[in-house]
Amino acid sequence: MSRRTSPVIPGFGLTLGYTLVYLSLLVLIPLGAMFAHAAQLSWAQFWAIVSAPRVVAALQLSFTTALFAALLNGIVGTLLAWVLVRYRFPGRKIIDAMIDLPFALPTAVAGIALTALYAPAGLVGQWAQALGFKIAYTPLGITLALTFVTLPFVVRTLQPVLEDIPREVEEAAACLGAKPWQVFRYVLVPAVLPAWLTGFALAFARGIGEYGSVIFIAGNMPMKTEILPLLIMVKLDQYDYRGATSIGVLMLVVSFVLLLLINLLQRRIEKR
């Protein structure tokens, strides 16, 4: 291994060795074991499992709900980040501190709270009931739960970027005759887009894998409101290790691709 070490700072071998051993034992070997387990299946067997209607329905549901939740966060999160960075108003500090609540709150607590809120008899649910639609136990409820747990991603990735844009840039554009929408379109959007996409991708990736906050509000009806992580649990409960492993591999590949995209985006931001 070629390395350029500082000649006077000790500990390279010790810290790198410890890091590698710890990561291997806890993360890499167990994840590798799952792939090894899946490799015992032939392609045809694997394909038969992941193309079963119930799996495809769960995959579609997980994808669309995570996508809509990430989009909703892309809008609400941008609004919150903008207001928190640009304006000083009563309660700003409280909102800023509380944005991270979904990360600090156990997902099961979020799950039962949102279910109580959106169930037909709940505080918000009864209004929806009166208007003739249901929130809890439908994909809409799943989307709202995912929006809650992934709320901090977009806000927290946008905040530092917005802070770095000097107000003068927008004012200069306005002086040069740009209309507000032109300032928004040609000055702000290009500056924040990479960060926005990173936050969006993080929220999306988390949404696909999320379990605790969703299972209470989902209703968990096969083919209708059953998310992909739950399907792994169902297969495990039936001692269907092959099924669980195949779906696990499918999900991991999806998250690897997303992780790769996030890293590429971040590299582009750093290059600027």
Next chain:
Amino acid sequence: MSTVTLAAISAARRGHALGRTLLIAAAWLAFALLLLLPLYIVLSEALKQGLGTFFTALIEPDALSALKLTLIAVAISVPLNVVFGLAAAWCVSKYEFRGKSLLVTLIDLPFSVSPVIAGLIYVLLFGAQGFFGPWLQDRDIQIIFAVPGIVLATVFVTVPFVARELIPLMQEQGSQEEEAARLLGASGWQMFWHVTLPNIKWGLIYGVVLCTARAMGEFGAVSVVSGHIRGVTNTLPLHVEILYNEYNHVAAFSVASLLLALALCILLLKQWSESRLTRLKSNAAEE
């Protein structure tokens, strides 16, 4: 500046005033609907039948043993990941070597793995039908559906937290101070205790706070390996689930509000260590 541009700026600012009020109102509304309402629900459901039932739910034996197991999981996973975070941040920030960016990606890996998969991989390794299953059974060691499995799953999902806070911080600080300490005759450990640790203290605390929050609240990964044995392999979040599924909503929300109180403490601690960290950074920038 000419009067024309000044007029343009003030016109732009006047136009902003109305938009500004609307945007702030919209942000407050989104905040109240998305974040405050769920908090209110947890507390109001918990206190529906008064303080008596609320406290009974918290001190019944199953709740206490769930609390104990949650504390055990936190007490093991946080120190392990602190040591790992320090070692990882040290080798990544102080040295150049090939494959460093790959290593950083691997450290972040548990963040992008679904919690259910985190549980699944340990079932595949240590479960009755797993790779080590027969070997463990011969020796009467149980990992899955027992406390060790819960601890393992918790450690897995919290691996990146401390390392992730420390790596950028230590990269920014560079190694001049450590080099100076070494040249003045400090041993490796002296350098670490007296130079590095005080410099990264707030970043470390910040990482520990985030790690604790996740360890305490992890649900999916722990749910897979726990087997849900009441009073034995239930953590607080799993206890909430069991109570809820038994339609014992008041008790479920009572235990949930205990977790909510802990989450709010975590947010306060986080805010505090974050403000110390930014103050430290702005001081460093002034020097």
